[in-house]
Structures are given as C-alpha cells and as structure tokens.
Amino acid sequence: MKANNNIPKYVETFFKSCEIDEKLNRYSFFLIRYDGVVLYHNNNLANSLSKSSIGALLGGVWQAARALAAFIPKEESKEGYRLSFDTSSQGVYIVPITVGAEELYLGLIYHDEVNPGFIKNKMREMATSFGEFLEQELTESFGKNQARSNENNDFLFGDITDSEMDRLFAFAKN
Numbered sequence: 001m002k003a004n005n006n007i008p009k010y011v012e013t014f015f016k017s018c019e020i021d022e023k024l025n026r027y028s029f030f031l032i033r034y035d036g037v038v039l040y041h042n043n044n045l046a047n048s049l050s051k052s053s054i055g056a057l058l059g060g061v062w063q064a065a066r067a068l069a070a071f072i073p074k075e076e077s078k079e080g081y082r083l084s085f086d087t088s089s090q091g092v093y094i095v096p097i098t099v100g101a102e103e104l105y106l107g108l109i110y111h112d113e114v115n116p117g118f119i120k121n122k123m124r125e126m127a128t129s130f131g132e133f134l135e136q137e138l139t140e141s142f143g144k145n146q147a148r149s150n151e152n153n154d155f156l157f158g159d160i161t162d163s164e165m166d167r168l169f170a171f172a173k174n
C-alpha cells in the first residue's frame with residue numbers, strides 16, 4: 001500500500017482544528033498508519049513505553065486480529081470491525097479508518113474509567129470525523145493534481161490546419 005505523503009499534514013490540521021472531548025483527552029490516544037508508524041498522539045503517555053513502541057504494538061495487534069477474523073464465516077456487515085481488549089474500567093480500543101487505499105487506526109489506552117462505552121463512542125465519532133475530513137482533503141488534492149497535470153498536457157501544436165501540416169511534411173512527398 002502506498003502512503004500519501006500529505007497525510008501527516010492533514011492529520012496535524014485535523015487535530016489542531018477539532019475539539020477533543022476532555023474525557024477522551026485525559027487518556028493516551030494515537031493515530032497510526034497500517035505499519036505502526038505514529039502520525040499523532042496526544043502526549044498523555046502514562047507509562048514508560050515510547051510512542052513508536054505503542055504504535056508498533058497497536059498496528060501489530062490489529063493485524064493479528066484481522067488475520068483471526070479471516071476465519072469468521074463471511075456475512076455482510078453494516079459496521080466495520082473494532083478491537084477492544086478491556087475490563088470494565090481499563091483497556092485498549094482500536095478503530096480503523098479507511099479512505100481509499102489509505103488504512104489508519106485510531107487507538108486509545110484508558111484506565112480508571114467509569115463509563116468506557118462513552119469514550120469508545122467518542123473514539124468512533126472521532127474516527128468518522130477524521131475519515132470524512134481525510135476523504136475531502138484527498139479528493140481536493142487529487143483534483144488540484146489533475147488540473148496541474150491537464151495544464152502540462154497541452155498539445156504542442158494546438159491550432160494547426162491541414163494545409164500547414166501539408167507544408168510541414170512536403171519533403172516526404174519528393
């Protein structure tokens with residue numbers, strides 16, 4: 001899968017512009033690429049692991065869960081998969097974000113939570129919002145690149161007549 005080079009810029013723009021719920025922001029959450037590279041984290045690391053280690057672990061656990069899910073008999077699901085490894089008050093929650101060929105994961109590590117359903121819902125809402133934002137940005141970027149490409153593909157001879165072509169290649173008739 002080829003990663004779009006502008007995605008880190010879009011990630012930064014999104015998280016600067018959105019208002020993150022304070023209940024969610026008190027925990028550590030990460031936006032990572034499919035390969036575990038951290039694109040964003042909210043600087044609330046509660047333990048000694050580095051953000052790159054957590055990104056690799058979140059990406060790995062998602063890939064492992066996906067491999068296991070391949071054994072589930074196929075049925076059309078209106079909802080995408082989410083991954084939750086938790087107790088009633090603490091855990092890890094991962095939500096996928098897929099836009100075109102881009103696959104990202106929004107992961108949350110939480111503890112001492114009275115209402116984990118609430119923060120999981122907030123994570124799904126954030127993932128949906130970011131997915132819509134990214135879709136729009138990538139579509140606009142693609143449109144701008146197409147326009148630039150079309151500008152560069154102008155014909156060398158735009159308005160040439162048949163008689164001008166005949167004169168141009170008159171040497172071939174001799």
